[in-house]
Amino acid sequence: MLLADDEAMVRAGVRAILSADPGIDVVAEAADGRLAVDAILAHRPDVALLDIRMPNLDGLAAAEEAARLAPATAVAILTTFSESAYVARALAGGASGFLLKSGDPYELIAGVRAVADGGAFLSPKVAAHLIDRERIGRGAQARSRTAELTAREREVLGLLGAGLSNPEIAARLHLVEGTVKQYVSAILERLGVRNRVQAAIVAYEAGLVHETPGLP
Known part of the structure; x- marks a missing residue:
């Protein structure tokens, strides 16, 4: 590099x-x-x-x-x-x-x-800073977008939003890494976002990062 x-x-x-x-x-x-x-x-x-x-x-x-x-x-x-x-x-x-x-x-x-x-x-x-500036009105929209996710998908999204990698999410939730990859792919598709950055922003807007057990 x-x-x-x-x-x-x-x-x-x-x-x-x-x-x-x-x-x-x-x-x-x-x-x-x-x-x-x-x-x-x-x-x-x-x-x-x-x-x-x-x-x-x-x-x-x-x-x-x-x-x-x-x-x-x-x-x-x-x-x-x-x-x-x-x-x-x-x-x-x-x-x-x-x-x-x-x-x-x-x-x-x-x-x-x-x-x-x-x-x-x-x-x-940085994600938190962005969300703090544009939180009004966006939180409700993000919560609506994530409402259709399963409880496990919301957990994965919260950990993703906190910056954890797939192996770390797998260890935290006692899953195999391949399963986490499947969850992440499904989350991106269901939220209609292109990548983990956009998914992380949705997680912050929806308040899922702070809802995730084990996170500050």
Whole structure:
């Protein structure tokens, strides 16, 4: 994967966290957005993790350019800012993930792995921020959308909304991972959403994350 951030210490810290996962290999680094795009074109990594604020070309613009020139590289945005405008532009520009530098180290690894596998990942804190800004009127709609789900599907959706991976959901609910995958696929179809990020937003809007046993 590619790691791009204009602060060397931040890159070193993020690289150290990611190195804890033997399946993640940082093949290139960049200190600005233009160099990041050049590195993506040169190395064609599976994932590019881009800081949102960089010189020459910010992470959002770099993500848009990468999506156009190297669509096989999944892009995740790394930032200290969780404003909804940044999130909306990042996702609209082709990013598959939005991660906070202040998040849990495991969340960073989980996010990178999710986008590498062709999925999407939105930091639970970012999702909560988005929902807090647009909660009025949307909660009732989300609760209506989830009302038709089974009790087990609601449990799975709540854990998904909290950022848990399929193996973690399986362990929490004492299910096999294949069964969880089936539940997730069914939930996406029944809610009419395209990916886990959109499902997580529905979970937050419907209040399922806070209803899920074992979650704070």
